[in-house]
Amino acid sequence: MADTGRRLLIIERAYRGGVETQFADVLYFARELNRQQGGLDILLRGLAVTFAAADPAPTPVLHLAGRELDTLPDPRAAVRTLLAEGAGIWAQDGELERFGAGPGWLLEGVRPTSDAAFPDWPGYRSVHFL
Amino acid sequence: MGGGTGRELPRADMLIAIMGAPHTGDLVTSAFRLAQALLERGASVHLWTCGHATGLTRTSLGDEKPRNVVDWARAYPTTAALAAELLAAHPAKLHWFACRFCSQERGADAHIPGIRLRAPFKFTEHLEAADKSFFLGVC
Numbered sequence: 001m002a003d004t005g006r007r008l009l010i011i012e013r014a015y016r017g018g019v020e021t022q023f024a025d026v027l028y029f030a031r032e033l034n035r036q037q038g039g040l041d042i043l044l045r046g047l048a049v050t051f052a053a054a055d056p057a058p059t060p061v062l063h064l065a066g067r068e069l070d071t072l073p074d075p076r077a078a079v080r081t082l083l084a085e086g087a088g089i090w091a092q093d094g095e096l097e098r099f100g101a102g103p104g105w106l107l108e109g110v111r112p113t114s115d116a117a118f119p120d121w122p123g124y125r126s127v128h129f130l
Numbered sequence: 131m132g133g134g135t136g137r138e139l140p141r142a143d144m145l146i147a148i149m150g151a152p153h154t155g156d157l158v159t160s161a162f163r164l165a166q167a168l169l170e171r172g173a174s175v176h177l178w179t180c181g182h183a184t185g186l187t188r189t190s191l192g193d194e195k196p197r198n199v200v201d202w203a204r205a206y207p208t209t210a211a212l213a214a215e216l217l218a219a220h221p222a223k224l225h226w227f228a229c230r231f232c233s234q235e236r237g238a239d240a241h242i243p244g245i246r247l248r249a250p251f252k253f254t255e256h257l258e259a260a261d262k263s264f265f266l267g268v269c
Binding site for chain 2: 067
C-alpha cells in the first residue's frame with residue numbers, strides 16, 4: 001500500500017449545534033488542521049455527506065430578540081473552502097444513495113467512493129474519527 | 131395553582147425544557163427559535179435547562195465567543211448573550227430557570243442575571259405552572 005503521508009479525518013455526525021456552535025464547527029477544526037498539516041483528506045459518511053451538496057443552500061439566519069444571527073454553521077460553504085485550500089474530500093456513495101443524490105447533486109471536487117474502495121487504511125499516517 | 135406549591139411561579143402558556151446537551155444537534159437552536167416564535171405571538175414562556183444545557187447561561191461565557199482565527203474582527207454572541215437579549219426583550223413574558231443540581235454538578239451555577247436556579251424536585255411545580263410542556267432531548 002502506498003504511504004500517502006497524509007492524515008485522514010472521518011466525519012459521520014453532522015449538525016452538532018447551531019447558535020452555540022456558529023463558526024466553530026467540526027469543519028473549522030478540519031480547516032486549521034489542513035493548514036497546519038499542509039494537506040489532509042476527509043471522508044464524509046452518514047448524515048455528514050450532506051455537507052458536500054452542490055446546492056449552496058440559503059444562508060441560515062435566526063431572528064432573535066431584534067437581532068439577526070447570521071453566523072450559524074454553514075458546512076456546505078466550509079467544504080468549498082476546504083477544497084479551495086487543498087483538502088481532499090470523499091463522500092460515501094451508499095449514504096449519497098440514501099439521500100437520493102442524483103447527477104449534479106454532489107459538489108464538484110468531492111469524490112464519491114465506496115467502503116471497499118476507500119480509504120486505504122494503512123496508507124494513511126493516521127486516521128481520526130471526528 | 132395545584133397544591134399551593136407553585137405560588138412563586140407565574141403561569142405560562144408553554145414550558146420548554148432543554149434536557150439534551152448543547153453541541154450535539156439542533157435542539158438548542160430549536161429552543162431559541164420556538165421561544166422567539168411563541169413570544170412574538172404574545173405567549174408566555176418558561177424555559178428550563180437541565181444537564182449540560184445549564185451551561186448555556188453561565189456567566190463565565192461572557193458576551194462573545196472566543197475569536198475566530200480566520201475572521202478575527204467578527205464578533206459572535208454567546209448563548210448567554212442571546213439569552214440575556216431574549217430576557218430583556220420580553221421581561222414580562224419570559225422566565226428562564228436552571229436546575230440547581232445540574233448547574234452545581236457542572237460548576238455552572240453562576241448564571242447571568244435573570245436566570246433563576248431551582249431545585250430539581252421543584253420541577254413538578256413547573257410542569258403544573260404551564261399549560262403545555264415541550265421537552266427537547268434527554269439529560
